[in-house]
Amino acid sequence: MTAMMTREDVTRFLAEVFPQMGPEFVIDLLARDRAVMRLRVADQHLRPGGTVSGPSMFALADVAAYVATLARIGPKALAVTTHCSIDFMRKPAAGQDLIAEAEVLKLGRALAVISVRLRSEGQLDLVAIASLTYSIPPDKPAA
Amino acid sequence: MTAMMTREDVTRFLAEVFPQMGPEFVIDLLARDRAVMRLRVADQHLRPGGTVSGPSMFALADVAAYVATLARIGPKALAVTTHCSIDFMRKPAAGQDLIAEAEVLKLGRALAVISVRLRSEGQLDLVAIASLTYSIPPDKPAA
Amino acid sequence: MTAMMTREDVTRFLAEVFPQMGPEFVIDLLARDRAVMRLRVADQHLRPGGTVSGPSMFALADVAAYVATLARIGPKALAVTTHCSIDFMRKPAAGQDLIAEAEVLKLGRALAVISVRLRSEGQLDLVAIASLTYSIPPDKPAA
Amino acid sequence: MTAMMTREDVTRFLAEVFPQMGPEFVIDLLARDRAVMRLRVADQHLRPGGTVSGPSMFALADVAAYVATLARIGPKALAVTTHCSIDFMRKPAAGQDLIAEAEVLKLGRALAVISVRLRSEGQLDLVAIASLTYSIPPDKPAA
Numbered sequence: 001m002t003a004m005m006t007r008e009d010v011t012r013f014l015a016e017v018f019p020q021m022g023p024e025f026v027i028d029l030l031a032r033d034r035a036v037m038r039l040r041v042a043d044q045h046l047r048p049g050g051t052v053s054g055p056s057m058f059a060l061a062d063v064a065a066y067v068a069t070l071a072r073i074g075p076k077a078l079a080v081t082t083h084c085s086i087d088f089m090r091k092p093a094a095g096q097d098l099i100a101e102a103e104v105l106k107l108g109r110a111l112a113v114i115s116v117r118l119r120s121e122g123q124l125d126l127v128a129i130a131s132l133t134y135s136i137p138p139d140k141p142a143a
Numbered sequence: 144m145t146a147m148m149t150r151e152d153v154t155r156f157l158a159e160v161f162p163q164m165g166p167e168f169v170i171d172l173l174a175r176d177r178a179v180m181r182l183r184v185a186d187q188h189l190r191p192g193g194t195v196s197g198p199s200m201f202a203l204a205d206v207a208a209y210v211a212t213l214a215r216i217g218p219k220a221l222a223v224t225t226h227c228s229i230d231f232m233r234k235p236a237a238g239q240d241l242i243a244e245a246e247v248l249k250l251g252r253a254l255a256v257i258s259v260r261l262r263s264e265g266q267l268d269l270v271a272i273a274s275l276t277y278s279i280p281p282d283k284p285a286a
Numbered sequence: 287m288t289a290m291m292t293r294e295d296v297t298r299f300l301a302e303v304f305p306q307m308g309p310e311f312v313i314d315l316l317a318r319d320r321a322v323m324r325l326r327v328a329d330q331h332l333r334p335g336g337t338v339s340g341p342s343m344f345a346l347a348d349v350a351a352y353v354a355t356l357a358r359i360g361p362k363a364l365a366v367t368t369h370c371s372i373d374f375m376r377k378p379a380a381g382q383d384l385i386a387e388a389e390v391l392k393l394g395r396a397l398a399v400i401s402v403r404l405r406s407e408g409q410l411d412l413v414a415i416a417s418l419t420y421s422i423p424p425d426k427p428a429a
Numbered sequence: 430m431t432a433m434m435t436r437e438d439v440t441r442f443l444a445e446v447f448p449q450m451g452p453e454f455v456i457d458l459l460a461r462d463r464a465v466m467r468l469r470v471a472d473q474h475l476r477p478g479g480t481v482s483g484p485s486m487f488a489l490a491d492v493a494a495y496v497a498t499l500a501r502i503g504p505k506a507l508a509v510t511t512h513c514s515i516d517f518m519r520k521p522a523a524g525q526d527l528i529a530e531a532e533v534l535k536l537g538r539a540l541a542v543i544s545v546r547l548r549s550e551g552q553l554d555l556v557a558i559a560s561l562t563y564s565i566p567p568d569k570p571a572a
Binding site for chain 1: 224
């Protein structure tokens, strides 16, 4: 079995349905059950002291989980996050992109559970770990 | 016992230490153990369909928890979020500000636990509920 | 609108479908959207030092959330916990029952979200706070 | 750097400080940053239908995280769970032991964060994933 959408498919789909997300979120890699996303860190993502803000890390984890799910279920803009639990463990390195690796742990009919690990580029230690649940809209009978 | 910082104190402190946060986050009310924050919803907070995005809701919950904690411990820019668990339950109402009510459930020497409930203005049903943990830096011996 | 099951209904239903749960879990109060459960603390629930163990607190939060959900949806043994996030904030008081107050925050077609607050009997401070998600089985067409 | 306690050390320590835990929790493997624990499933761990109950899964995740932490910090009975977030994804297989693999993601001065993955023995799919936070008591100055 293979992914239902390629990296190019998903990138185009995101630009259409989430135009606000902007070009700072980049898909580095997309495989069945796994997506690697990069946040090109810029000034608007920083907290005082030069580290990436919590909301920017949350946004990266959320989009990485969404992309990994899309790759499995195909283009469904209506999949929505119903839960996120995130542990912030270390300060992101200043001046480095943030890399999120998302793994689809479960893909049921109604729910997907995705685990996401965040690192600063070039670092081994985790910056944060998150677990997200996506609610998947039922297919319309006649679609 | 009373709060250590007033609404004006905290607003001034946030503008100094988090200049990127911007004027869209407003403290509506500040009391001992409790803060009410408002997100003046604008285009950059929206998802397609006109509802507030997950990262914007996370940002509001996070700052509400931070403000409620500051009111108790005084101005400590270095308090950091170590955990957030958030359930997204309903779509925020289109065209309405988002209101977060934060309650400090525990304030220990090293950790604070804060519960935050999010509603669209004028609505009774919860949009989201979050639980956040803040790590509180130890006081410097000679400060 | 009223609850679909009374306290007696739910107690009888639990004894049937969860005989292992035992008589130490007692429904103190059942109302629409709200249940209060008591754990009659005994030796098997204790950690060294005489406080209630984490698994016992988890079990109480879980059953309180289940009972509050049953009261709304009627007897469905197949509702299952899909997520629990729990913050342990204070040691339970030694020699006191543990009281859980569960509030149904959302009851959708497929998911229920329940917030649970745990206290030692007679204490105001929270021992723990939990948020649980229950997956609700779809009604069978001809049932 | 090596673990501070061997499997035998930790097993002996648990039997001393958690006599209630019982012989059904077994350490299969202990390494630096990693512990594998087994729950020898017996009747008292089951729900109707023959699958392991949520509280039993929570208990296994909790003790696996504790053991993995002990291996790093040495025998501290007072390390306490401050948070657990757990996603239940699949029914455990009937009649199989449950296996938890715990990984210490962060070991700070005050907090440890541990990720735990649960599987039924012999199965690849995850039954549950949990993230736990342990609060580590400060060393006494003169100890």
